[in-house]
Amino acid sequence: MNIPYTVEVRPDTGLPNGKLGIWLFLASEVMLFGALFSSYILLRVGAAEWPRGELSVLLGTINTIILIGSSVTMVMAWASLKLNNWGRHRLFLSLTFLLALVFLVNKYFEYAEHIHAGEGPAHSTFLAIYFTLTGLHGLHILGGMVVMAYFLGPGAKMWKTEPEQFTNRIEYTGLYWHFVDLVWIFLFPVLYLL
């Protein structure tokens, strides 16, 4: 049985089902992170004082550059498939995976420094919302890495049998990844700079 509209567009939406599906999923993700940003606003407005300078701006900036870079390599992984260049696709997808790994390693060092200083989530309201927001974001990075590992591994064989469908799957992975980058673009100034 063939799943319909994985490559050809639906006549009513003008989109393949997967593309509408991923955008609907991202809409739910906007509400998830939106709820936490809303919590941040409420906590900060209600606090008598709010700490500044507790986080490493250097590490945060490096992680921002890493994640933006990974967004570029992710879109290039898709563009390489559109140009029928399998080798370059593999290179860019691997680079995206590696950059995501470096981001998580940095996050580990950042968390470790705070935990070893006794500054866990229970230490202050600021650290509670910091660990919650960045922890959930980090789990999303991990989820994206699992998907990328699948397309670098067993999922790659679809390129030989259904290249257009595979290209679409990479596009949807990219949409998810750019969203994760977008969340960080707001997280970084809100938590590290303000």
Place this chain on the structure above:
Amino acid sequence: MHSDPAAIQKSVRGYMTVFGLLMLFTVITVAVARLEFTVPVAIAVALVIAAMKGSMVAAVFMHLSHERRWVYGTLLLTVVFFVALLLLPLLTSLDGTGTGSPWLPAASAGVEGR
């Protein structure tokens, strides 16, 4: 969605341009944070720059600049609920009942019950 190689190559140049702009705006964000703005101004400046960066990622990397109506419709609905989600909880701290509003200085707080 285009699949003509020339169009893709043109898009690739666009991706690289946006990458450069995103790097530049990241540097600007950090530099501006070092200036001694008041908190409301600092928040406004940081969010405007973040919104510009986010718009570039959405428009170019996520191809939102040339998407279908169903995607735009989904996102419009999302934005409406997102704004409500951000603003509604603030109403709980703006009603002024109880022992004073967090918006007022401590000296004028302490109105016991209403």
